Amino acid sequence: MGSPEFRRDLVSGDWILIAGTLRGKRPHTFEVKKKKKKDDIKKCPFEDPQKSGNPFPLLWYPSPDAKVFEMENFKSWFLQVIPNKYPLLMRKEQCPAPEEKNFERKLTAVGYHEVIITRDHYKTIAEMTPEEVVIVLKAYKERYRVLAKDDCIKYILIFHNHGEAAGASLSHPHSQITALPIIDPDVSKSIKGSEDFYAKNKKCVHCVMVEQEIKDKTRIIERNEHFVMLVPFAPRVSYETRIYPLKHASHFEDLDKELFPSLASILKSAFVRIKKALGSPSYNFFIHTAPVGGGSAGHYHWHIEILPRGFSWAGLELGCGIEVVAVSPEEAADNLRKAV
């Protein structure tokens, strides 16, 4: 990896820039050492969400090692889902109608914004047992299916922000689920890209890509019976990591529960590797799945994207949408493979 290189994402058509060795170690006049910020657990509203004024959960699961007689007692909660107290979207009975005036086009942001909290303040997916990760996945699927029943909802995004650099306001591990009345720009573009490919090749673009990656091996990190973990050819950040089901499937919410342990195991492994290779960075992860409804789509393939955050997007990214990636995907995959 001497020369800098543009790479084009097969699905979105976007270009990214893998910086070359020329970029080297630039000098920095900002002091690099960062003081570890104090994380005040006493102020954490997710330690006891109900005591902090939240309603009884929409869904809760006891700890997998709770004794049977404890399982009926809410005090044994391991995971709970509550409406976000500070939502980005508001509930309303009617679907919003687009408003147009001159060039202005808008839509009331009707939808759902929920928080999925696991109990332990310090236990991220990397530290959970595989059984605990299964419970997290179960909650994702369960809430997705409930929210998808609302006719206003066009797209549901499940995401997780970890650490301040990833935009998390609270350090307590929590995922979020947003049910939106629009199909968002990035998903629209991916859907369009994968539809175009399908129309031309009668194949799912993601299946083709995964198959080729498995043959190539250079960007594969790990593989189990049902899933594969890899660094994509054109990542958006250094060490971007993705998990794909090996068998074609367009909708995450249709995932058979038999496959939960396999997904939980590879997801936990991804975070363990990232932690070992990068030293507990902030990260975002999210599930990219086909839009709500519409039955099984031949062209789309759901997957999980994990974006470690050790950088700031600057002029080139914001000015023209070209994301600059410092570590080549092949090097990142190699480091993550070794990190066990």
Next chain:
Amino acid sequence: MGSPEFRRDLVSGDWILIAGTLRGKRPHTFEVKKKKKKDDIKKCPFEDPQKSGNPFPLLWYPSPDAKVFEMENFKSWFLQVIPNKYPLLMRKEQCPAPEEKNFERKLTAVGYHEVIITRDHYKTIAEMTPEEVVIVLKAYKERYRVLAKDDCIKYILIFHNHGEAAGASLSHPHSQITALPIIDPDVSKSIKGSEDFYAKNKKCVHCVMVEQEIKDKTRIIERNEHFVMLVPFAPRVSYETRIYPLKHASHFEDLDKELFPSLASILKSAFVRIKKALGSPSYNFFIHTAPVGGGSAGHYHWHIEILPRGFSWAGLELGCGIEVVAVSPEEAADNLRKAV
């Protein structure tokens, strides 16, 4: 602004989300107080770029208040342009040829990456005299025109990162110019959007928008003879500020030098207002102009975008490309109007 609202950008078609009052003041467990980082001027390689191992500049201008006899002496430099020592793009005589193998499509990142440095370590555009800002604009135009002569170059982006949160590695004020062998994703989308509008309406979409904004007044911050400063209807961040020429013009590099003082004055004013309203935030700004060559385009209208950075993009932005904006554009415009 009670209800949260989706707004669609007229040109790109992207949706953004203006958060409502429901979002309120979320609690934060990360300690908010930030220690002012030490900025070590002694280590700054831009204090004396040649002493730090950079070549003699590609272009330099003396200080506008240098005496005539001093102007010939390089020691009077106010601005200098040097090749970036750690470039994102590499120089090469031939244009790069796209390489395709299976699904992988790539291109060697051939191009130019230059740095435009102004002398004073502490003087940003807000603190410069209007005459000094004119010199900065002059350098932008001059280097743009030189780099545009290379046949490999398809797009030139001039941008400026200020402050660590905006991705700057050095605090010394400097702009960057990148000359790219591709037309990047964001510009492609904007060009496509404005072409479509033009085909349908025989009008420049930006002209229509600016005219309507001037009629509406709510998002206008300031206006002079040749330029207008406003907050767009669908901004990407809180307090996004744009400057448009009032008269239709597709290419920044064709800007008549008679208009430089007018642009310098409104650009300086924008940074003074942002500083007063937000207290010296980090920011990125860049010039969006039509791709290199191709003559005057009826559909595109060059402009400057300023993005103050007081936030982190998180799951919703990265997961589905919907940017969440906390302060409504109308409120931001009002605060910036008052900030004088």
